[in-house]
Amino acid sequence: MRKVYGIQVLLLVLATSIPAIAPVWSQEKKPVVIAIPVGLSGVNSVVAPAVVQSAELAADELNAKGGILGRPVKVVPLDDESGPAGAVKAFNTGIHQDKADVIITMETSAARNAGAPIAERAKVPFIYTSFYEGRACGEYLFVNAWVPEQVVPPLIKFMTDEKKVKRWFAVGSDYAFGRGMIEAAKKTIKDMGGTILGEEYQPLQQSDWTAIISKIRAANPDGIIYSTSGGGPNIDFLKQLKAAGLTMPIGSLSIDELTAEAGGNAAEGVYYTGDYFTGIDNPENKRFLDAMKKKFGADLKTPNALSEQEYDGLHAYAMAVEKAGATNSDAVIKVLPSVAFKGPRGSVQMNEQHHAPLPIYLAQVQADGKTKVLKDFGLIDPGDQCPKLK
C-alpha cells in the first residue's frame, strides 16, 4: 500500500513539472539536424576535415539567411572510421540519438554500403557526396558527385583527339575501383577505335612499379591511362615513370589536386577530369573559396573534389525542404530531384535516378604541382544509374 502511494506521488510530481518545462522547449525552434558520418579516423582522415568545413560554411550561410523554414541548421559530424563497422555505428547514432533529418556525407564505398540501408529503413534522406563506382540505388539515397561514365569518356576522347593517342597502355591498382575505372576506360578506347597494347595491375601495398614500367617501355604506347588508389600510389607511379625517362601523354583517373601538389613536379603534364577544381573560373567558386578562407583562416583545409560536394549537398537539401515546406522525408525526396543549386561547380540538379548530370572539366598538372583547368566539357549525364527508381 505504501509502495503504490509512493508511485502516485512520483507521478503527481512529474505531471506537475512537465507543463513547467514544456514552454522552455518550444521557445527555441527545433534545429534541422544534418548528420555527417565521415572518416575522421582511418584512410579518409586526410580529406574528412575539409568535408566538415564545407558543411560548416554551408550551415553558416543558411543560418545567416534565417535557417531552413525558419529553423536553425545544426551539423553533427560523426566518425565512421572510414569503414563499414564505423559507418553502422555513426548512422545509428546520427539517426536515433541526434535525430538527424538528413544525412549528407562523403564516405568510402564500403561505409556507404553499410550505412545506406540504415538510412533507408529509418526513412532518412541520404545525400552521398563522394564520386564512386556507380549504380548504388535507394529510394532515400541521392548522389551529387560523379560516376565513371561522366569523367572517363571525356578524358579518353580528349587524349585521342587532341594528343593523338591511338595505342594505349592501361595501368591500375589491383582493387575494385581501380579495375572498374580501367574497364570504363577500355570501353571508351575501343569505341574510339584505339588499341590497348597492355593492361597491368599492381597489388595495393606494392610501391615499386619497376616491372610494370619496363613493360610500358617495351610496348612503347602513344599514351598511358592509369588508375591507382588515391593519394600516395599516384606519386609513386608517376615519380618512377618520370625517372625512367618515359614522356608520353598520361591520363589519370585517380589523382587529385592535393596529391598532385604534394608530388611537386612528379605529376607534371598529367591530364585528368573532374567536377570540381579550385581553379574553376566562375563567381560562385570565387565566393566559396573566399568565404572558406575568411571563416577558417589558418585552419582551412584546402577545398577539393571530395569536399566541395558537401557544400552543394547542404544547399540542395535546404532548397528541397523550403520547396516541400516541411522536413518530412517523403516530401523532401519527392522534390529533391527538382531543385538546382548553382554552386562552385556550376548548376547541379539531381535527376529521377537520384544521380546528377555534372559540369565536367579537363585539367592538367603544371610544373609546380598546381592544377590548371584547361577546358569545360559542359554538363555530362551519368547515364542509366538506377532505372528502377521512379
Added chain:
Amino acid sequence: MYTIELFDVLTTAGVLYIVALGLLVVYGVLKIINLAHGAFLALGSYAAVIATWLGWNPWSALLIALAAGVTVGAVTEWRVLRGLYVRPLDTILATWGLNIIIVQSITLYFGREIQFAESAVTQAVRVGGVTYSLYRLILLLIAVVLGMLVWLVMRRTQMGLVAQAVIMNEELAQALGINTRFVRFATFCLGAGLASLAGALITPLVSVHPNLGVPWLINAFMLVLVAGVSLGHLALAALILGGAQVLVSSYSNSVLGSLTIVILAVIILRFRRITT
C-alpha cells in the same frame, strides 16, 4: 635485348639490400627482429621532407636521416630494449609498440597526407642501348658501397670484431671481458641509423606518408629470415628473391610477382639446412 630486365633485377636487388641491411645488423647481433624497422624507414623519408623545407641540398637528407635514426635508436635501446634482452618474445611486442609510437608521432606532426621531398636526381640516362632511371643505378652503386662499408666495419675494426664475437657466442664473449651491453647499444644505433638512411634513399622512388615503411618491412623481414646473419647471404637473397620478383612480374603479372618473395622465402626456409 635483356638489358632492361638485367637492370631491373640488379637495381631491385640493390634497393632491397639497402632496405634490409639495418634489420639484418640488428638481428645478427641482438637476435631480435626490429619490427620498428618500417617506422625508421619513414623517419628517414621525413628527414628528406625536412631537408626540402630547409631548402638544403637533397643529399643532405641522408645525413639528417642517419642522425635521426641513430638518436631515436639510442634512446630506444637505452630506455626500452636493454631490459628486455632476456625476454626475446617481449622485444617483438616492444619494437612493434615503438613502431606505432614513431608512426603516430609523425602523423601528429605532419598529418596523414603525403609530403613533398625534393629529389637529387630525377633524370634518365642512356646506358647499354636503353634509357634507364639514373637514380636506380646510383642506388645500386650505393648498395654495393654500403655493403662493403658495413663489411669492413665488421671485419676490420675492433668494434666489428667484438660484435662478431658476440654474434658467435655471447656468453663466451662476456666471459672474455667484452662489454656486450655496449656492443648491443652500438649495434642497435647502427641498425636504426641504416634503416633511416634507407628511408631517405628510397624517398625519390616513393611518396612520403607515415606508413610508407610497411610494404618494405615485409620484404626486408623475408630477406633477413632467409639470409640469417651474413651480409653475403643477404646480397644473394636480395638478388635471388628480388630478381625472381622482377622476372615473374615482367613475364607474368605484378600481382603474382608480389607473392614471389614470400613464396620463395618459405621454400628456401623449408629446405635450408640448419646451420647456426
